[in-house]
Amino acid sequence: MAVTGDKQEPPPVDEGVLRPQPTSEGEVEVPYSIYTSKEKWLIVAMVALAGFYSPLPANIYFPAIPTIARAFHKSNDAINQTVTIYLVFQGISPMLWGPISDRYGRRLVYLVCLSILVASSIGMALCPTDRFWLLLFLRCFQSGGSASTIALGAGVIGDISTSRERGGYFGMFNLGPMLAPCIAPAMGGALSQGLGWRSIFWCIVIMVAACLLCIALFLPETLRSIAGNGSIPVPRRLRAIVPLVGCKATQEAFDPESRTKPKHSVNPFVLFTYPDVIVLLSFTGIVYAVNYTITATISSAFAKNYPHLSETVLGLCYLPVGAGMIIGSTMTGKMLDWEYARIKANADDKFTIEYARLRIMPFYLILFVICVVAWGWTIQAKAHMAVPLILGVFLGWTSMGILNSTMTLNIDILQSRSSGATACTNLVRCSLGAILISVIDRMVNAWGDGWTYTFWGGICALLLPLMFLEIKMGPKWRMKREAAEKEQT
Known part of the structure; x- marks a missing residue:
């Protein structure tokens, strides 16, 4: 008997009008989803845009910390409390919103979360400089509204x-939250320098309001316990104001029986008792934390070692990592779908979703470890800045390859609780990221960049046995x- 991550594997969908596909016995098989491939890509593009605003408020804020500290007459360490509290709520809030969306629907929770983000950003833009406690308070809501996307x-x-198409969609979706850092x-440095620190929050308001309008107008409800395959x-x-997708499905594609039985909201912390999920969360969390630490310290590392660079140029130094992430998302998504189809076609009844998703992982992990170690020694040696910039491209590429693979597999094995599963992922990686960010300066001061990142590269290398454990025991x-x-049941 085949072991897969999906209960149902429908035939490929026509790019134009969606029609039911006949089975070998001549019966008509209702598609898993009524949406055509182009419509699915449009839906994924909308949720990727919303996902862009999860890390945006945290990272656009970094360059303005010294300016905000002067405005509120606080030290930089005091203002850093707003960063810490943001990370805390970024990890916690999806544990609430994820299970709620698994119960009551995606669209409604999207609208609520984005509205909270808009309202809290308006509050921060108008916050009086003698009300530091209010800034902290609003920062909690800003994180709570953005993190769950x-x-x-x-x-x-x-x-x-x-599963056969999920890798490509997840690759595109991850572009949003990974490009924002x-x-x-x-963006934050240019806005703060040109228009003042309040302009950062007004920019967030405008951008998120546009995304909120897009979601309200076009995003359909997709939760299968409510909408089934989209036909119910x-x-x-819960309806899209402008039904842009789902209009080309034929009547035969409609299937009320595709609606799954509604479940009570499942406590997402239960997922931490599943050994295969723990392995994937460890993998994702450690790689994300190490990569996030490098990304978050690019400007400070370059400013220390290349003091002639202006603030604008320091901001541009983040772009190679972003370019690598684009390459990683695009390549890995297509590769995951191709590997899934190839391995399943050749494996007969020995196919497992774990092997299909993780087979190319050793290549990504080994290259990622090499880049992490090389980054540390390059920065310490004050090599020509072209060298760390090139390494940034490979770091972005390999980190996205790893994260796309593990997060896609996590959705495969927990499809009915996909939001809760991703909320757990978010909690682990935000928690580890916050811990690593809090200690990285002390480690660099004590050990130097070279040995610090050699240590973290070694930690990442230890994940390789976990991958083989997941393939065998998962x-x-x-x-x-x-x-x-x-x-x-």
């Missing part, structure tokens, strides 16, 4: 796609869990 987007992708610092009419409050753990869940 990643978990929601993962839920949408799990709703509309099967590279683009936002340059949903309550008016299917057994998953089948045992699914059998236990089936007995309970």
